[in-house]
Each structure stands twice: as structure tokens, then as C-alpha cells.
Amino acid sequence: MQFRCVTFHSTFPRCFSARPGAAERDIRRRSRLAAAFALLAVTACRAVSTTPSGVAPSEPCCLDLGRRIATEQRVGAIENRRFNHAQYWVALAPSLRSKALRTTPVGASTHGRALRAITFGSGPTTVFLWSQMHGDESTATMALADLLGWFALADGQRDAARDRIASQLTVVMLPMLNPDGAELFQRENAVGVDINRDVRRMSTAEARVLKAVRDSINPQFGFNLHDQNARTLGRPGNQRVGIALLAPAADVTNSFGPVRSDARLVAARIRAVLEREIPGRIARYDDTFNPRAFGDLMQAWGTRTVLIESGALPEDADKQRLRRVNVIAILSALNAIATGDFKNESADTYTSMPVNSGSAVDVVIRGASLVIPGQPPVRVDLSFNYDDALRQGRARVREIGDLDEVVAFDTVSAAGLFMHPAPAMLAEQGGKRWLRTGTTVQMTLRRGQDATSEVVREFGAKP
Ligand SMILES: [Zn+2]
Structure with missing residues (x-):
């Protein structure tokens, strides 16, 4: 059993400036963020096991539960994959009134749109999920809305899996990291920069916020949520890829240290569950180390990071079926981390996946x-x-x-x-x-x- 104390910065990261001259607003933002994460720090700084062991899953999870959440908690106000920041946060409002969720302002986009983190649970293992850093990749953002509906359920409507996640994990979501891009449904941010190629320079407001939140919560697990080219094929087989997974490389040698190895097992669990939902349509993303990309660096910084890329499914023009697949994938991963059961997966379940290879x-x-x-x-x-x-x-x-x-x-x-x-x-x-x-x-x-x-x-x- 590995024990680990999560450390927090004594001074809050000074990188929230969305625009030059915004120093005063920065200070206010920093104070708010620091206060909001203080509670998290108290719980997470206990010496805890990052890999809860000896806890067997108490019930089959999470294919059926994920399907049920995707149906019963579906946020109907978001009907297709093109929605903007204002529409999204209005749609989330009913869930965010729940005492089970804590919403924290964490900064602003280049055009001043609010970036917010939503926290669920107070467990010792911190999991960070961020979505839509590419503005036209909204599938997981929709799925997070549906999962938040489940997290927000009142006492008496809960089930064992939800309570287990709440007690074992602190789940921090940062949905729609690139709201300016989402406004035009484009990949890049408002100044044309691909935020996922900005990890070295941190020239964009959005990249700085993502890094600052990561540094403030020091998550043991991370989920980097994207949509890939809808024409991508998996080989062998040449089938259109529905979901691509990756435990990104943490260095140029593409090695599997303890952090990436754990991420690989979490990805393996996701594959194992999804093969029952979209058989044959799961593939592995290209694992070449990219020193400009967040997923790779998150892994290098010690966060067990899994990339989930939504591709395309037949008859799913607005990705509503893939939205449901994302709910199942994320729920399964959270549950497997909460129980420690991901450790029972085989690395072969990951390495035997077809591989993203070219496009049709x-x-x-x-x-x-x-x-x-x-x-x-x-x-x-x-x-x-x-x-x-x-x-x-x-x-x-x-x-x-x-x-x-x-x-x-x-x-x-x-x-x-x-x-x-x-x-x-x-x-x-x-x-x-x-x-x-x-x-x-x-x-x-x-x-x-x-x-x-x-x-x-x-x-x-x-x-
Ligand atoms: Zn992307």
C-alpha cells in the first residue's frame, strides 16, 4: 500500500490573469479560489492510500448504472453538440443548487467568460476532470452535466456507488475550459491558440487556469476529455472509432512508470466496460510523447492521466449516443478508482486495443x-x-x-x-x-x- 500526502502551494499560483492589467481582479479571484479549496486541502492532506486496496466492488458496476444515469439524469436543455457557455451554465443551474456540489470560480477565459470548478465528494483521493479545451469538442461536457445531475441527488435517492465515490474521492470537474472557442464552435481559443499545445509557454489564460487548478488540488487521477477526428479508423479492422483511450506518455522514451501504469489500468477498465456498450469501436490513441500537450505533462507531473477521445458512431450526428458512452466510461473509471478495483485489470486489455490509424x-x-x-x-x-x-x-x-x-x-x-x-x-x-x-x-x-x-x-x- 502506497501512502502519499497531497501537498498544496502555500501561496496561491499567480497565473490567473486573463488580460494585462487585471491584477486586482486576479487577487480577488485567487482569494476566492484559495478559500474554496481550503476545505479540500484539509481533507486531502491527510496521509491516505492512493490505491485503496482490499476493497472489492460490492455490486456490478457500472454499465447498467451508467445507462440509467445517462437516461434519467440527462440534462435535456443541452440537445445537440453545439451549445455555448451561457447555455451550458444555465442548464447546469438546477444541479448546482445541490448541497452535494461546490462551485468555485477559478478564473476567466480570454474574453472574460467565467471558468468554474465543481467539486463533489470529500474523499482522500482527488480526481480531476477537464473538458472541451478544444471549443468544438463538447461530448464529454454534455456527459459531465448528466453525471452532475446524479451527484446532485438528494438524500434518499442515492445509491451505493454514489456514496462510495463521495466518501472515497474528491471529484473536481472543470467543464468547458475553452468557452470562447465553444462560442464559435472552433478548436482554438479567442486568439487562435490551441490550448493543448500551450503547456510549455502558458500564453493563454485558459492554460494558466488549468495548470493552477491542477497545482492547487494535486490530483492523483486526471481525465483529459476530448473529441477526435470523426473519420478516424482503428486498425486492424478499419472500423470507425467510437472512443479512443490513452494513458499518455510522460517522457520521450514512452516508458511505463508507476503513475502511467496505473493510468493504463484505469483505461483498461474503461475499455472492458465499453466493449459491452460499443463492441469493437474502442481504440488506442497515438502515444507519441508531445511536450506541448497537457495530458502528457499531467502524467509527468504525477497525475495518473487518461485521455478519452470521443470519435463518432453511426446515426449519431449530435453525439448523443457518445454522450451516454462517456457517462458510462467516466462513471466506471470513478468507481474503479474509488474501490481500487482498477488494479485488478490487465495491462493487456489496454495494449490489445486496436490503434487509431489514419482516417477514411x-x-x-x-x-x-x-x-x-x-x-x-x-x-x-x-x-x-x-x-x-x-x-x-x-x-x-x-x-x-x-x-x-x-x-x-x-x-x-x-x-x-x-x-x-x-x-x-x-x-x-x-x-x-x-x-x-x-x-x-x-x-x-x-x-x-x-x-x-x-x-x-x-x-x-x-x-
Ligand atoms: Zn481535443
Whole structure:
């Protein structure tokens, strides 16, 4: 059994400045944060076991419970994956009135939007979860809202798993770390910086807040919650990845010390549970050490860190099914940490996962003859991607030519047929026409070379 005393900074980190000249506000913010975390410090500074041992799970957990929470506690005010800071905190308000939750201002974004930490439980092991540091990656932010509804339940509505988490863990959530990015549904923050590449320079207000909260609570476990490219494939198998997991490397040698090894077992537990919810759709994220990324550095700083990346599932354009998967994943991990049962997982459950490897295109049309007026037809394959891989609105041409090795989610066999781009797809100069990659797709697949022949299928907006 390993004993560990969580240490806190005697002076609060002086890095909350969202804007130059905000020193006074900083001091006030720091005082509030320091006071709010004081209680946490008292409990967490006891000498405690970071790996509670000999505690067997008292009931099966947490697939069924997670499914139930995702349904019964679903925050209905958040209906799709595009919501902003104001909408989110209004949606959370009913849960945050619970005495079981403590909300702490921890700073502000570049544009001055409040960043808040929400704390549940008063146990000896501190777990830190932060979401949406990329503004267009909101799936886990939705799941945290649903879990907060469960944490907020009144006495008499609780169950054993919730009480166990409350007594064994201090769970600190920092949802929507990049609210300015969320406002425009873009990856970067308000000055165009990717916060997850800012860990060395700490040039962004949001990165400084994340680091300061981490330093103030010194969590034994951390969850770095993201959405990955929705077109990512897992290999072998070439299946579209629903959830990618990673215990990020803590150094360039990619070694597994005690901290990362524990994180690997927590990830293994998540995989084991999720294989029963989305079988075959879980993969491992690229584990190359990135010295600019928070997950890797969190691991190096001693926090057992797991990256959860939500990808895509069929028929899930607004990621509501993946939201439910996140609830199950996070709940299972929290419970396994609270019981210490993650130690019973096998590292092989982690290492045997398929691996994120390349990506598919949305559509490939194979073997058609491309008809550009004034030129002889050319036999080609043509691929295109929708601007939004999940909502499938506007699409753009990605590649034209021999695409035999390209994997697509939708393959159209068009041998013997003719592709007719609409005039709007063609650039024209000096009476000559070009079809270029990147052009918005607007074309028909027809039986003949003649532009009036029978239409087999249309792509994009109607010509
Ligand atoms: Zn991300």
C-alpha cells in the first residue's frame, strides 16, 4: 500500500490573469479560489492510500448504472453538440443548487467568460476532470452535466456507488475550459491558440487556469476529455472509432512508470466496460510523447492521466449516443478508482486495443467517367468529405484519380456510369474548364455521357 500526502502551494499560483492589467481582479479571484479549496486541502492532506486496496466492488458496476444515469439524469436543455457557455451554465443551474456540489470560480477565459470548478465528494483521493479545451469538442461536457445531475441527488435517492465515490474521492470537474472557442464552435481559443499545445509557454489564460487548478488540488487521477477526428479508423479492422483511450506518455522514451501504469489500468477498465456498450469501436490513441500537450505533462507531473477521445458512431450526428458512452466510461473509471478495483485489470486489455490509424473519407465514387464539357470523358475515382462529417451538409472534392486504397464510409460503385459536375463546380478561363479539388460538390451520376441522360444519383446541392 502506497501512502502519499497531497501537498498544496502555500501561496496561491499567480497565473490567473486573463488580460494585462487585471491584477486586482486576479487577487480577488485567487482569494476566492484559495478559500474554496481550503476545505479540500484539509481533507486531502491527510496521509491516505492512493490505491485503496482490499476493497472489492460490492455490486456490478457500472454499465447498467451508467445507462440509467445517462437516461434519467440527462440534462435535456443541452440537445445537440453545439451549445455555448451561457447555455451550458444555465442548464447546469438546477444541479448546482445541490448541497452535494461546490462551485468555485477559478478564473476567466480570454474574453472574460467565467471558468468554474465543481467539486463533489470529500474523499482522500482527488480526481480531476477537464473538458472541451478544444471549443468544438463538447461530448464529454454534455456527459459531465448528466453525471452532475446524479451527484446532485438528494438524500434518499442515492445509491451505493454514489456514496462510495463521495466518501472515497474528491471529484473536481472543470467543464468547458475553452468557452470562447465553444462560442464559435472552433478548436482554438479567442486568439487562435490551441490550448493543448500551450503547456510549455502558458500564453493563454485558459492554460494558466488549468495548470493552477491542477497545482492547487494535486490530483492523483486526471481525465483529459476530448473529441477526435470523426473519420478516424482503428486498425486492424478499419472500423470507425467510437472512443479512443490513452494513458499518455510522460517522457520521450514512452516508458511505463508507476503513475502511467496505473493510468493504463484505469483505461483498461474503461475499455472492458465499453466493449459491452460499443463492441469493437474502442481504440488506442497515438502515444507519441508531445511536450506541448497537457495530458502528457499531467502524467509527468504525477497525475495518473487518461485521455478519452470521443470519435463518432453511426446515426449519431449530435453525439448523443457518445454522450451516454462517456457517462458510462467516466462513471466506471470513478468507481474503479474509488474501490481500487482498477488494479485488478490487465495491462493487456489496454495494449490489445486496436490503434487509431489514419482516417477514411466520407464518400468515394469508383470507376465513373468524368464528363467536363469540351473534353473527352476521363475514367476516375472521386472522393469527397462533408464539411461536418456527422451532419453531412456541404461537401468538397478531396481527391480525383486512382483511389483503390482509399477507405470510405460510403462507397458508390459507378463503373459504366458518368459523373456530371454542375457548371458551378468548374472553373473557367479562356473558354477552358477545370475541376479542382476543394470545390463544393454539386453533381449528378448519369447513365450516359449526355447531360440529359437518366440520373442514377445526385451529390450535393442540385445543379
Ligand atoms: Zn481535443
